[in-house]
Amino acid sequence: MKTLKLIFFLITVNFCNSQSINGIVKDALSGEVIAYANIVLKNGKGTYSDEFGNFKLTVRNVETDTLKVSTIGYESQYIPVNLFKDNLIYNVLLAPKTEGLDEVLISSKKLKYGKKEILGEQREGNQSVTSLIGYETAVLIENPKNKTGKVNGVYINLKKRNDAEYIATFNVKFYQFDSIANAPGKLMYNENIYVQPKNKKYRLWVNVEGFGILFPKNGICVGIEMVNTHGKVKKYAYFGPMYRYTFTEEKTLQTWSNYHNSGWRDGSIEYKNPKRTKVGVLNPMIGVEVEYILE
Template identity: 25%
Template sequence: MKKVIFSFFIPFSFYAQSVFQGKLTEMDSTQVIPFAAIGIVNKAIGALSNEQGHFIFESKLVTPNDSIQISAIGYKTRIFSVREFENHMYKTIQLEKLANELDEIIIESKKLKTEILGAKKFTINNCTGFVKGSKNWQGSETASLAGNKEGRHVYIQEFSFYIIQNKYTDSLQFRLMFYEASPKKWPRWRTFLRRPILFKIGIEKGLYTLDLRKYQLNTEHDFFISIECLEEEIDISKFCYSGANAQPAFVRPAAYEWWNKTRGGGAELQVKVAYPAK
């Protein structure tokens, strides 16, 4: 069973500016863990580790009674009190790796129906983008409701969205996320992904489609489709994608921030799903 070693530095004073920094690696292979979420529970304070596994964030709002949560897709979430760190009880933290074997999906019916969920079409003249956090765009998410019928077991095959403009010369990296919808149609806090889905965008304009069949994603609930920015800069004047004025927008500017809902301007995100024909 693989574990993750978490190296960190925390200052002695928690009532001034507190700085948290460290690195995530796998114990067995020293492989770094990129884009893990590290934050303060119930305070909407946090950050992502970068591509090399390093992270740093700071806040004046942290007290010894607060808790630090470390989450990475494919690993068990761990929570520790800041006071424990202050007392130097933990100089490294090991995160237990979840079993990553995916259950084989067996579809008894020979016939499958396919359907498009989320955006039915793309409004290519209405540009929307990511919300900037306190320092940059890394960890910012935008989500839209898929609209699956409750109780209908679907297999998520493809993801698509339409890029209206991309003026960046280097490829941009994102993470695709899926969340079950709450009864009030808000994204639940935790994703139902069992392994991360990272992808890069290099095209200047047009439809981008990602094949998801190898991830064997399936659910019988309504769910949210979300894209998370993994870049420090992604200004809307340089990169944007299609959005709908009549569609609610669900956004959060950084890891561990709360989801916010606005009346319009929601991202047009689309998935193709399959389900057995009756």
């Protein structure tokens, strides 16, 4: 009987310590709402603000959890959850970043470029892998010439998800490669690049030629985030399309995963082809079109 009372007490305490937090994400200077900002708790649960900047999230560890609100081009906000109260809507103000433009290619003279080249994973096998809403998948595109260039476009090889209930929106991002941390580093373009894919098997090209994105000598990391722009959907709703992955025996980490901007983790998938003796990893078939500066 004492055991039952203890269990009931623990459940009651846990229930009482949970609450819903409501907010609107806004630009701290202009007051304009910020759509599709990443909202994530320290314990790992996350969501997006909707097209009007609104968000709602249920929190269990009210006294100990912290909310992180972030999006490209703004300083992240970290807010103790116990500052929120039930049934009240709070304005979460994000300050625009004031970084310099060293992330993009700027020159006072007209640069000359060589022929266009396509870089990325070479196809060997064709596996389809489903990514979840809120996750960003990033790959390292190596620079075989060790020369500076510019990025003209990004391709993503996709495959139809037959049971998809919604179509995700892609947010394309570019990062420097941090060779010390062996992970994506500083953002190279400080704006969101939203793309509407189709739920079918094809190669999606994203034109970024006019964005002035540098292709560094040590390569570039390209991230694709799957964003929900449909508002409130049921838990574990199926989103399409799927990424197409290719097999490689090279086990050096080249793929990372990031949930609602909470931090990079190993995103590669170990794989053994049952028809072969080869063992390796699967990486998404994402690549870039580049032009190198003529010296």
